[in-house]
Amino acid sequence: MKLWGGRFTKPTNQLVEEYTASISFDHILVEEDIRGSLAHVKMLGHCGVLKKEETEQIVAGLKKIREKVALGKVDFSVAYEDIHMNIEKMLIDEIGPVGGKLHTGRSRNDQVALDMHLYLRARTVDMVQGLLALRKALTEKAERYIDAILPGYTHLQRAQPVRFAHHLLAYADMFGRDTERLMDSYKRVNTMPLGAGAIAGTTFPIDRDYVARELGFSRLYENSMDAVSDRDYLVEFLHIASLIMVHLSRLSEELILWSSEEFGYVELDDAFCTGSSMMPQKKNPDVPELIRGKTGRVLGHWVGLMTTLKALPLTYNKDMQEDKEGIFDTVATLSGALSLMAPMIAGMTVKEKKMRQHAEQGFTNATDLADYLVTKGVPFRQAHEIVGKLVLHCIQQQKSLLELDLKEFQNYHSSIEGDIYEKLQVENVADARSSHAGTAKIRVMASLEKKKEEFDETLRWLETVTY
Numbered sequence: 001m002k003l004w005g006g007r008f009t010k011p012t013n014q015l016v017e018e019y020t021a022s023i024s025f026d027h028i029l030v031e032e033d034i035r036g037s038l039a040h041v042k043m044l045g046h047c048g049v050l051k052k053e054e055t056e057q058i059v060a061g062l063k064k065i066r067e068k069v070a071l072g073k074v075d076f077s078v079a080y081e082d083i084h085m086n087i088e089k090m091l092i093d094e095i096g097p098v099g100g101k102l103h104t105g106r107s108r109n110d111q112v113a114l115d116m117h118l119y120l121r122a123r124t125v126d127m128v129q130g131l132l133a134l135r136k137a138l139t140e141k142a143e144r145y146i147d148a149i150l151p152g153y154t155h156l157q158r159a160q161p162v163r164f165a166h167h168l169l170a171y172a173d174m175f176g177r178d179t180e181r182l183m184d185s186y187k188r189v190n191t192m193p194l195g196a197g198a199i200a201g202t203t204f205p206i207d208r209d210y211v212a213r214e215l216g217f218s219r220l221y222e223n224s225m226d227a228v229s230d231r232d233y234l235v236e237f238l239h240i241a242s243l244i245m246v247h248l249s250r251l252s253e254e255l256i257l258w259s260s261e262e263f264g265y266v267e268l269d270d271a272f273c274t275g276s277s278m279m280p281q282k283k284n285p286d287v288p289e290l291i292r293g294k295t296g297r298v299l300g301h302w303v304g305l306m307t308t309l310k311a312l313p314l315t316y317n318k319d320m321q322e323d324k325e326g327i328f329d330t331v332a333t334l335s336g337a338l339s340l341m342a343p344m345i346a347g348m349t350v351k352e353k354k355m356r357q358h359a360e361q362g363f364t365n366a367t368d369l370a371d372y373l374v375t376k377g378v379p380f381r382q383a384h385e386i387v388g389k390l391v392l393h394c395i396q397q398q399k400s401l402l403e404l405d406l407k408e409f410q411n412y413h414s415s416i417e418g419d420i421y422e423k424l425q426v427e428n429v430a431d432a433r434s435s436h437a438g439t440a441k442i443r444v445m446a447s448l449e450k451k452k453e454e455f456d457e458t459l460r461w462l463e464t465v466t467y
C-alpha cells in the first residue's frame with residue numbers, strides 16, 4: 001500500500017513506478033532528510049501540534065533510522081518512490097502508527113526543497129574550501145618561482161615576457177572571484193522553505209523560525225508558492241560551477257600545452273599522469289584532459305535545468321525532480337576536479353630555463369624598443385613602424401634584436417644608443433611593466449601579499465557559516 005494510496009483503486013503500473021521514482025538518486029539526501037524531519041517534529045512538539053511523548057517517539061525513531069543508515073542496514077525501495085516516503089515508511093515500521101504523525105503540516109514539496117537547501121548549503125561551503133586550497137597552491141607555486149619568466153601569449157603567439165607567477169596569479173584571481181560568487185549565493189541557499197506545505201501554507205500553528213534556528217538558516221522564504229517552486233539557487237550553483245569548470249578547463253589546457261615537448265615549460269608529477277598501452281615513451285596528461293573534458297557535462301546540467309524550468313507554471317511540478325541528478329553529478333565532478341588540480345599544481349616541476357629561452361625568442365621585447373623610441377620623442381605610431389621594419393630585418397638575418405650591433409639599430413633610427421641592450425633584456429622588459437597590475441617583480445610581490453589577505457578573508461567567512 002502506497003502512503004498516498006487511499007484514493008486509488010489499482011496498484012501502480014510497474015513501469016510507472018520505476019519511471020516516477022527518484023529513490024535511485026535522491027537516497028543521497030538521506031542525512032538531510034532525517035535532519036530536516038527532526039527539526040520539523042521538534043517544532044511540532046514545541047508548538048503543541050504533537051504531544052511530548054509522540055515527539056519523543058518520533059525523534060527516537062528517526063535517530064534509530066539514522067543509525068541503521070550509517071551501518072548500511074537499510075534497503076530503500078522503489079515502491080516508496082523517493083527518500084521522503086522511504087524514511088516515513090521506515091519510521092512507521094520502526095515505531096508504529098504514531099510515525100504517521102511526522103508529516104503533519106508538511107508536504108514533500110517543502111520537504112524536498114528543505115533537503116536540497118541543506119545539501120547545497122554544505123556543498124557550497126565545501127567548494128569554497130576546495131577553491132581556497134587551489135588558490136593557495138597557485139600562490140605558493142607563484143611565490144617559489146617569482147623569478148621564472150616565460151613568454152606571455154596573445155593569439156597563442158609570443159607577445160611579451162611575463163613572470164610565471166603573474167600567469168599563475170591570474171588564475172588565483174579567477175578562483176577568487178568564483179569564491180565571491182559562491183559566498184554571495186550562500187545567502188540565497190541559506191533560506192528556509194519548510195512550512196510552505198504543498199503550496200499555500202498550513203492550517204497548523206507552526207513556528208517556521210524555530211525550524212530555521214534549529215537548522216541554522218538565516219532567513220525564511222516569504223511566499224509559500226515561491227518556497228516550493230524556487231530552483232534559482234540550484235541554477236545559480238550550476239552557473240557558478242560551470243564557470244569554475246571553465247576556469248579549471250582553461251588552466252588544464254595551459255598545463256597540457258606547457259607539458260608538451262613543444263612548450264616544455266612544466267613537467268607534471270608521474271603520479272598525476274598515465275601511460276600508453278602501445279607507445280612506451282608516452283606520459284600523458286590525462287587528469288587535465290579529463291577536467292577539460294568533464295567541463296562539458298557541467299555546462300550541460302546548467303542548460304538542462306534552465307530548460308526544465310523555463311515553462312513551468314507555479315508551483316511544484318514533477319519536472320522539478322529532474323533537478324537532482326545534474327546537481328549531484330555537478331558536485332561530484334567539480335569536487336573531483338578541485339581536489340586534483342591543487343596537488344597537481346603543487347607537484348609539477350617548473351622548467352625555468354626553457355621558459356626563459358622561449359621568452360628571449362620571438363621578439364617579445366619589440367614593444368620595448370618602440371617604447372624606447374617614444375622616450376626619445378618619436379610618436380608611438382612611427383616608432384611601431386620603425387621597429388616593425390627592424391624585426392623584418394632581423395627575420396631576414398636570422399637574428400634576435402639583441403644580436404644586432406648598434407650600427408644596425410641606428411640605420412633605422414639615429415636616436416638609439418648603447419643603453420638599448422640593457423633595456424631589451426627579458427628581465428628588464430618584464431620589470432619595466434611596473435604599472436598597477438603589471439608583471440614587474442614588485443607588482444607581483446605586492447599581489448602575493450594581497451592574496452594572503454584574501455585567504456584570511458575567506459577563512460573568516462568559513463568560520464561564520466553554518467552547514
Ligand code: ARG
Nearest residue numbers: 022082108109112316320321
Ligand atoms: N521526489 C520528489 C522530487 O524530487 C519529491 C517531491 C514530490 N512531490 C510531489 N508532489 N510529488 O521532486
